[in-house]
Amino acid sequence: MAHVVVLGAGLGGTIMAYELRDALGRQHRISVVNKGSRYSFVPSNPWVAVGWRSREAIEVDLTKVFEKRGIDLHPQGAAKVHPKEKQVELSDGARLSYDYLVIATGPDLAFDEIEGFGPAANSQSVCHVDHALQAKEAFDRLVANPGPVVIGAVQGASCFGPAYEFAFILDKALRDARVRDRVPMTFVTSEPYVGHLGLDGVGDTKGLLESELRQHHIKWICNARVDRIEPGMLHASEIAEDGTVREVHAVPQSFMMMLPAFRGVEAVRGIEGLTNPRGFILVDEHQRNPAYPDVFGIGVCVAIPPVGKTPVPVGVPKTGFMIESMVTATAHNIARLVEGKAPDAQGTWNAVCLADFGDSGIAFVAQPQIPPRNVNWSASGKWVHTAKIGFEKYFLHKIRSGQSEPFYEKLALQVLGIDKLKEVRIGGGTGAPQA
Structure with missing residues (x-):
C-alpha cells in the first residue's frame, strides 16, 4: 500500500x-x-x-x-x-x-518586505478570508467617512487579476453607497503597463483595462516600486526603463488594498x-x-x-x-x-x-x-x-x-x-x- x-x-x-x-x-x-x-x-x-x-x-x-x-x-x-x-x-x-x-x-x-505594509500595519488585503473580513471593517469606515483610495499590487507580485477585480468591485460598492463622488481612486501597480497581468498581456487586456479605468474615473501609476506605507499615505517610486527613478509619488489614502509578493x-x-x-x-x-x-x-x-x-x-x-x-x-x-x-x-x-x-x-x-x-x-x-x-x-x-x-x-x-x-x-x- x-x-x-x-x-x-x-x-x-x-x-x-x-x-x-x-x-x-x-x-x-x-x-x-x-x-x-x-x-x-x-x-x-x-x-x-x-x-x-x-x-x-x-x-x-x-x-x-x-x-x-x-x-x-x-x-x-x-x-x-x-x-x-x-x-x-x-x-x-x-x-x-x-x-x-x-x-x-x-x-x-511577503508583507514584511515593505515598511508599513499589510493588514497588521497600514494596508488591507484580499488574499485570505480573515484579511477580507478586516478589509470589510475598513470599507465600512470609508463609507462613513469618504476619502482617497489606493488599490494595486507591489513589486514582485504575480497575481494581478484580484487587484483589478477589487478596484472595480469597490467602485461599484461605493456607487451603491452613494459616496463614490467623494472617493478619488488610484491604481498603483508594478506592471510595466495596465493589463500586463504578469503575462505580457492577453489579447487586448491593455486597451480593455485602460478603458475600464478611465470609464470608472480611476487614475493609475505603472512601474511602481512601493517604498513604504504610512497611515494616510503611500510612498512609491516610478521606475524608468533604465532602472532609474522617473518620479517619486506620495499618494494620499484613507483606504488601501495592495497585493503582496509571494514566496x-x-x-x-x-x-x-x-x-x-x-x-x-x-x-x-x-x-x-x-x-x-x-x-x-x-x-x-x-x-x-x-x-x-x-x-x-x-x-x-x-x-x-x-x-x-x-x-x-x-x-x-x-x-x-x-x-x-x-x-x-x-x-x-x-x-x-x-x-x-x-x-x-x-x-x-x-x-x-x-x-x-x-x-x-x-x-x-x-x-x-x-x-x-x-x-x-x-x-x-x-x-x-x-x-x-x-x-x-x-x-x-x-x-x-x-x-x-x-x-x-x-x-x-x-x-x-x-x-
Whole structure:
C-alpha cells in the first residue's frame, strides 16, 4: 500500500486529494496536512471585503467529505518537510511518513518586505478570508467617512487579476453607497503597463483595462516600486526603463488594498534542491522535483520564471485552469509510479480567467499561458459577472461533494468551446520551466 501525503487544502490541494483517490482507488492511503479543517474559496474574497459574501458562504468544512472519501486530515498543519527522510513534521511535533508527497501549500505573503505594509500595519488585503473580513471593517469606515483610495499590487507580485477585480468591485460598492463622488481612486501597480497581468498581456487586456479605468474615473501609476506605507499615505517610486527613478509619488489614502509578493511557505523554504531562493518548489515537466523524485509540486507554490525583464519585478500568475491541469497530470503520474511505471503526463499550462468588476468584467484565454500563444483572446461584458457567480457556486459544490471532475464540468467546457484547454499531455511535448 502506498501512502500519498498532500500538503495544503486550498484550490489545488483539495482537488489533488480527490483526483488521487479516483486514480489510486481505496487500496492506497491518502492524507492531507492543512492548517485547520476548512476550505475557503479565495476568488470570492473581494466580494467578502465589501460585504457581498460572508465567511460561511465561501467556506467548506472538509472533515466529513474527506471521511466519506477515505482521506485522512491532519488539521494541525506542517512545521517542516524532511524530504531526505520522506517525512512531514507536523506543528505538534508528530511526523508523518510518505511514499509520495504533493506540495500544494499556496504562498507565504511577503508583507514584511515593505515598511508599513499589510493588514497588521497600514494596508488591507484580499488574499485570505480573515484579511477580507478586516478589509470589510475598513470599507465600512470609508463609507462613513469618504476619502482617497489606493488599490494595486507591489513589486514582485504575480497575481494581478484580484487587484483589478477589487478596484472595480469597490467602485461599484461605493456607487451603491452613494459616496463614490467623494472617493478619488488610484491604481498603483508594478506592471510595466495596465493589463500586463504578469503575462505580457492577453489579447487586448491593455486597451480593455485602460478603458475600464478611465470609464470608472480611476487614475493609475505603472512601474511602481512601493517604498513604504504610512497611515494616510503611500510612498512609491516610478521606475524608468533604465532602472532609474522617473518620479517619486506620495499618494494620499484613507483606504488601501495592495497585493503582496509571494514566496514559499516556511515549511519548505531553504531546503536545497527542493526550492529556489524564494522558496518556490522546483519541478520538471511532470510536476516532479528533480532532486527528490518522490516529491511533486502544484499550484502557486511552484517556481515559474517571469515572461521577460521589466523595470520593476513582476511574477507570473498561476491561474485556476493551470493548477487543475497540474493536478490531473500529477495524479496520473503518481498512479503510474505506484504501478512501477515512469511518469508521462504533463500539464498544458493554459489560462482561462474571469475577472469580475462588480456588474461587468473581463474574460481572457491564453493558450499557452506564457507567450507565444496559439490562442490569445480577451473580451468584456456583463456576462462575465454572471459567469463568475456561476463558477463560484459550481466550484464550492465540487468541494462539498468530493467530486474531482463531474460530468457537467466537461459539458460546460465543451459548450464554451475550450474543452481542450485542460487536456493533459501524455508523453512528449514542452513541459514546465524551472526557476
